[in-house]
Amino acid sequence: MPAGWWAWLSSTDSLTQRLASAMQQQDERDGQPIQGLRVRLLLQDTGPARLDEARLLGIGPRRHVWRREVALCHGDTPWVIARSLAALDLAHGHRLSTLGERSLGHWLFRQPDLTRSAIDVSRAPLVLSSPRPLARTTSRWMRRSMFSHGRFKVLVQEGFTPAFQHALQLA
16 A cells, blocks of 8 residues: 555544545645635435444444434535444434534544554445435545543444545545
């Protein structure tokens, strides 16, 4: 894997903050008005976890979970698509449904006892469930990891798009 990709795929800090900084740098370099990071909410509901997701969450197959899918966009262009899931019995009380078009990372990285599992990196594309057009955005690389805050666990999966690759000139 090229080094430029590895720096993004293996980072353990807030992807949202890293993207916002990269987008601002690109706009300044290109002499463009600052567009900033936009979180586009594609899906937020309860529904079945996929088999591999259920296994990682430690729940039974096809059990319903809290699901959230977003596109992290530079202007209107998705750079990253994301799918996050949490077991319903542990998601209640965390006000996740109030996030709207704010990133999950904005909430997660404010938790003082936050821990993160090892990051699993794959060339497999991230497939979203949302019927919205942005959900059909393809991804070149995907990573996923489990965040824990007390008993609460959320599986976060992020797919990096061709637009991201092009904007950052990654091989």
